[in-house]
Amino acid sequence: MSTFSIFIALILIVCFLLILVVMVQNPKGGGLSSSFGGGGQQLGGVQNTTDFLDRSTWILATLLLALILLSNFGLDTGRSASTSESKLIEAGQEQSIPEALPEEIPEIPVETTPEEQN
Secondary structure (H helix, E strand, C coil): HHHHHHHHHHHHHHHHHHHHHHHHHCCCHHHHCCCCCCCCCCCCCHHHHHHHHHHHHHHHHHHHHHHHHHHHHHCCHHHHHHHHHHHHHHHHHHHHCCCCCCCCCCCCCCCCCCHHHH
C-alpha cells in the first residue's frame, strides 16, 4: 500500500467525521445543545456540547486541509516520470518539419449547379 493510498484513506475518514459533526449542529445556533434542556438552562454541561462541536469542526477542517497538502508528498514522482517525459520530448524533436511550402497549390474543382450554368 503506497503512501498516497494511506493519505487518501485518512482524508476520506476525516471527511466522513466532518460531515457527521456538521450535520449534528443546528444552523441557527441551537444544535445538539438545545435538544438537551432548552436554550436558557445550562445543566449538565450543555454549553460544553456546543463548544465541543464548534471546536471539533475547526480541528477536522484544519486536519483535512493539512492532509490534502501533505498528500502531495505521497505521489510517485520519481525518476521514472522524468525519463518518460524526456523520451517524449526527444520523440517530438525527431519528427521532420517541411522547410518550405509547396510552390504550386493545386486547384480544387468547384461543382456548379444547373442554375448557375445558365
